[in-house]
Amino acid sequence: MxxxxxxxxxxxxxxxxxxxxxxxxxxxxxxxxxxxxxxxxxxxxxxxxxxxxxxxxxxxxxxxxxxxxxxxxxxxxxxxxxxxxxxxxxxxxxxxxxxxxxxxxxxxxxxxxxxxxxxxxxxxxxxxxxxxxxxxxxxxxxxxxxxxxxxxxxxxxxxxxxxxxxxxxxxxxxxxxxxxxxxxxxxxxxxxxxxxxxxxxxxxxxxxxNLKMEADAKADEYRRELEKRVDELNAANKELKELKSIEKFAASGRIARQMAHEIRNPLTNIGLASEQLRSELTDKEDLTIFFDMIDRNAKRINQLVSDLLNSTKFAQLQVENMAISDLIDEVLQDANDRLELKTIKLVKEYQPGICRVSVDKERMKIALLNIIVNAIEAMEEGKGVLTIGTAELNGKCCITIKDNGSGISKDSLGKLFEPYFTGKPKGTGLGLTATQNIILNHKGSIDVESEEGKGSTFIITLDFSQDC
CATH class of the missing domain: 1.20.120.1730 (Four Helix Bundle (Hemerythrin (Met), subunit A))
Known part of the structure; x- marks a missing residue:
């Protein structure tokens, strides 16, 4: 035709x-x-x-x-x-x-x-x-x-x-x-x-x-349908990613608890044996230094196990309603000495008038502070720019923490929240694990976008307070 x-x-x-x-x-x-x-x-x-x-x-x-x-x-x-x-x-x-x-x-x-x-x-x-x-x-x-x-x-x-x-x-x-x-x-x-x-x-x-208008209308309809499908797919992918994060976090918790049980039992025996030997060899003062070394390292191992358990388990939250901008300002006040020491420029991009959030203030401050400190340490002194923004996105509170530091490699991005994974020479590798634990405990999500040499952006999503 x-x-x-x-x-x-x-x-x-x-x-x-x-x-x-x-x-x-x-x-x-x-x-x-x-x-x-x-x-x-x-x-x-x-x-x-x-x-x-x-x-x-x-x-x-x-x-x-x-x-x-x-x-x-x-x-x-x-x-x-x-x-x-x-x-x-x-x-x-x-x-x-x-x-x-x-x-x-x-x-x-x-x-x-x-x-x-x-x-x-x-x-x-x-x-x-x-x-x-x-x-x-x-x-x-x-x-x-x-x-x-x-x-x-x-x-x-x-x-x-x-x-x-x-x-x-x-x-x-x-x-x-x-x-x-x-x-x-x-x-x-x-x-x-x-x-x-x-x-x-x-x-x-x-x-x-007329034919062109009809074709354009159909094309627009197909485009809207495609965009809708893409949005649904993105939402499903995001949900799947969050579920995988939760599942991965839960698996890490199970492994951590099992490891803690397996480590603490022999560690207790070592402690008991050390005390027994210390009491029986009282006349051997030159051995005291070795008993102290055993006790000190046993306590250190026990503390590391406790930190691992704390970073991989859900805790009871003491929530309160507060403005997200006020919470971030308190965190920035705690990080102010680090910002001034490295002469980092701070840029705030808060969206005015957004609803309050229900969070455990102290735990959320720990989570945000971990991210901010990592961002400060990744930036070059005198040239760093830290940008923190808040916005309402799809009915949720979205927090972005962006730096212009060294960035994260693609290989490291997939392991970023795993226990004991760190890029710092003296890091424990539990900071971001604990951060993820706190945010997941708040039924929120955390994601990161990064490119080597161009910096990183952490994106945190939290539910608004029920009163909004």
């Missing part, structure tokens, strides 16, 4: 284009013909004007001679002389205009002879009249009659030639009018074709625009 519509559209445009092309070709041809007829009419008018000018010039010459004979004043001969001086040039121009008409050329030559004869008679009359003392004679009268006959011949030739040119002028005018009508028809046809093309293009545009 779509292919059929496209073929119809293409065929319509091709047909309209061909019609427009033919119309323009016809227009140019008609315009050229019209210009040709216009030039022919102009040439015919010039020929008629030349003939009238020649005849008028001869009449003026004859009038000047008659005035001279009648009044005996030489000034009348000025008109005759002026006519005689320009007559050859006028004839040359007339011959150029008649070069394409042999018959008119032959008539023009005859006319040239008759006018020449007329000028010779006029010249003879002026000479004879002057020689006879400006008196009229029979010879002059005879020349006057002969001049009249020549003038009649000139008049007849001029009329014949003018009639031919007038007939041509009429014919050419009629041809020009027909061409003008044809040109008007072509112009009208072109306008109609253009209007049809505009209407056709408008209809095609409306149709294509």
């Amino acid at each position: 779509k292919l059929h519509i496209e073929n119809r559209i293409k065929a319509g445009y091709v047909i309209v284009f061909i019609l427009m092309a033919l119309s323009y070709v016809s227009f140019f041809i008609a315009t050229e013909k019209l210009d040709e007829k216009s030039r022919a009419i102009e040439e015919t008018n010039r020929i008629i004007n030349k003939l009238e000018l020649l005849f008028s010039s001869v009449k003026d010459a004859e009038t000047g001679v008659r005035g001279y004979v009648a009044v005996k004043d030489d000034h009348f001969l000025d008109i005759y002389k002026a006519s005689l001086a320009g007559y050859e040039e006028e004839f040359r121009q007339l011959r150029d205009l008649l070069k394409d008409n042999k018959l008119q050329q032959s008539r023009a030559e005859i006319l040239h002879e008759r006018i020449g004869e007329k000028y010779r008679l006029l010249n003879g009359a002026v000479t004879l009249f002057s020689a006879n003392g400006m008196q009229m004679t029979d010879t002059l009268r005879s020349m006057a009659y002969h001049g009249k006959e020549v003038m009649d011949t000139i008049r007849s030739l001029v009329k014949v030639m003018e009639k031919v040119q007038n007939d041509q002028l009429t014919q050419r005018t009629d041809d020009m009018q027909r061409l003008q009508k044809a040109l008007n028809i072509i112009i009208l046809t072109s306008i109609i074709i253009a209007v049809v093309l505009v209407i056709y293009s408008f209809l095609i545009y409306v149709r294509e625009n």
Whole structure:
């Protein structure tokens, strides 16, 4: 169906284009013909004007001679002389205009002879009249009659030639009018074709625009559906990640409790044995240092086991409602000496007006302080920037702690919250484990984004207070 519509559209445009092309070709041809007829009419008018000018010039010459004979004043001969001086040039121009008409050329030559004869008679009359003392004679009268006959011949030739040119002028005018009508028809046809093309293009545009709008609407619907699916998938992935974190944390707790049980039993026996030996070997004062060493390391092992158990077990929380910004400010006050010591710039980006949270204040301060201290230690002195922000995101309180420190490698990111995993030379590897324990104990979540050389961002999500 779509292919059929496209073929119809293409065929319509091709047909309209061909019609427009033919119309323009016809227009140019008609315009050229019209210009040709216009030039022919102009040439015919010039020929008629030349003939009238020649005849008028001869009449003026004859009038000047008659005035001279009648009044005996030489000034009348000025008109005759002026006519005689320009007559050859006028004839040359007339011959150029008649070069394409042999018959008119032959008539023009005859006319040239008759006018020449007329000028010779006029010249003879002026000479004879002057020689006879400006008196009229029979010879002059005879020349006057002969001049009249020549003038009649000139008049007849001029009329014949003018009639031919007038007939041509009429014919050419009629041809020009027909061409003008044809040109008007072509112009009208072109306008109609253009209007049809505009209407056709408008209809095609409306149709294509409607189809495009429908396609865009479907695309938007698919996009929204895809975004919805992606959001659902992201939420499911996040939930799965949180569940895996909880499961991993629970597994770590089970292992820690089992290890604590297995370690503390022999450790107790070692302590008892040490005390027994100390009481029996009282006379061996040089052995006291070794008994002290055994007791000190046994206590250290016992404390490490206790720390591991505390970092991997859920505890009873003493919750209270408080503003998250106030809690963070208290943590920053505890970390202020470290910030000043390394000249770290602190940037707070708290969202105003967000709800309060229900947290165990002291435990949450420990969790946040662990992250902030790690961020401070990861940044270079004098160049570090610590950015802490709060915001409401999807109905939960979101805390971001961002630094521009050394960052965390991809291999280390997956082990970051595991017990005894640390990147510090003297670290215990239980700080972030305890932090995760506290946040999970608050039914929250913790995530980290990091890139080596560009810093890290810890993202903590907590539920708002029930009173909000």
